[in-house]
Every structure is written in structure tokens, then in C-alpha cells.
Amino acid sequence: MDNLxxxxxxxxxxxxxxxxxxxxxxxxxxxxxxxxxxSETPLETPLETPLETPxxxxxxxxxxxxxxxxxxxxxYTDRIFSKERKSIITQDEVLTKDLENMTIADEEYExxxxxxxxxxxxxxxxxxxCTYIRKIKHKLIRCKNGILNDDEDICSKHEDTPNIYWDxxxxxxxxx
Numbered sequence: 001m002d003n004l005x006x007x008x009x010x011x012x013x014x015x016x017x018x019x020x021x022x023x024x025x026x027x028x029x030x031x032x033x034x035x036x037x038x039s040e041t042p043l044e045t046p047l048e049t050p051l052e053t054p055x056x057x058x059x060x061x062x063x064x065x066x067x068x069x070x071x072x073x074x075x076y077t078d079r080i081f082s083k084e085r086k087s088i089i090t091q092d093e094v095l096t097k098d099l100e101n102m103t104i105a106d107e108e109y110e111x112x113x114x115x116x117x118x119x120x121x122x123x124x125x126x127x128x129x130c131t132y133i134r135k136i137k138h139k140l141i142r143c144k145n146g147i148l149n150d151d152e153d154i155c156s157k158h159e160d161t162p163n164i165y166w167d168x169x170x171x172x173x174x175x176x
Contacts, residue, residue, distance in 0.1 A: 019080050023073060024065070091139050095176055098142060102126055118146070132158035133165040140169045 067073035078084060101123035109116045109125035118124050123144065130143035131153045145155035154163075 015081070016077075019077055020067070020073075023067060023076055027076065028067060028069070028073075089139075091172065092176060094139050094141065095172060098123070099176070102129070130155040130158060131166075132161070132163050133169040135165055140165050140172060142169070 101121060102125065105116075105118075105121040105123045106125045106127075108121055109128070116125070123129065124146050128146055130145045130147055132143040132155070134141050134143060143155060143158060145157060147153060148156055148159070152159075
């Protein structure tokens with residue numbers, strides 16, 4: 001188990017170094033590029049000092065320095081490593097989001113039923129939406145299609161299929 005934790009830490013470190021290198025090299029714009037001035041003496045030729053080479057220090061390596069704009073670098077790393085994305089979406093979150101979209105669509109449909117567009121509100125209003133309950137990725141979701149006519153309560157896709165998750169969906173609605 002310790003080897004696995006060590007491997008994960010090493011990979012995370014490598015990812016962070018790589019992201020920082022890419023940011024420093026390709027994204028960050030240095031306002032003052034480092035150019036040698038004319039008063040500095042050029043390096044001696046390799047023939048004069050064959051064994052002496054200048055030591056490479058981490059302080060002089062330009063990619064090891066901290067980024068100039070820390071806020072911009074933080075936004076970059078959050079976007080690269082997808083920190084704004086949730087990893088697990090629960091049934092309650094899906095249901096509340098769907099109910100919010102449906103209430104917004106209900107309000108707009110009551111105001112202007114003739115000019116209502118489903119794409120704008122990401123849902124049909126409750127009275128115009130199919131009541132069939134589907135199970136997708138272990139979550140109960142109400143069908144987002146429109147109904148056939150005002151006498152029906154399901155869409156053309158689910159006209160002949162039994163609604164087996166209806167009771168479970170109603171229990172979830174009561175909890176929320």
C-alpha cells in the first residue's frame with residue numbers, strides 16, 4: 001500500500017511540474033526578457049577550460065521560478081486538472097436541478113404559451129412533459145420529451161412501455 005501511495009504522489013508531482021513548465025514556457029508572457037547586457041563578458045571558449053563548466057542551479061533555471069501572476073496560474077491549473085467538475089452527482093442533485101428547470105419553464109409557459117421554446121429553458125413545463133420515469137446510471141430521471149396531445153401524459157416513445165419506476169420516483173419527490 002505504501003508503494004501505491006508513493007507512486008500516486010510521484011505522479012501528482014510530475015503532473016504539477018509538467019503543468020508549471022507548460023505554463024511558464026508557452027502561456028506566461030514575460031514583460032522583461034532576460035538578455036545579456038553588453039557589459040557582461042561572454043563565456044570562455046571550451047578550449048581554454050575543458051573541465052570547468054558552469055553549474056546549473058535550480059534558482060537560475062527559469063521554469064522553476066514561481067509564476068508572475070498567481071491568480072492566472074491558479075485558473076490555468078484548475079482548468080487543466082478539472083477541479084470545477086464534480087466527480088459524483090447524486091440522485092438528489094439531479095432531481096433538484098430538474099425540478100428547478102421545470103418550475104422556470106412553468107412560469108415562462110404561463111406568461112406566454114404561444115412563444116415558449118423548450119431549448120431556452122432546458123425543459124418542458126410540467127403539464128406538457130412526458131411522465132415516464134427512466135433509470136439512467138442508477139438515477140431516476142423523468143423523460144424530457146413533450147406529450148402527444150393534451151389528453152395523454154406520455155410521449156410517443158413510451159406509449160406502449162409500462163412505467164415501472166413511477167412509485168420510486170414519487171417517494172424521492174416526497175423526500176425532496
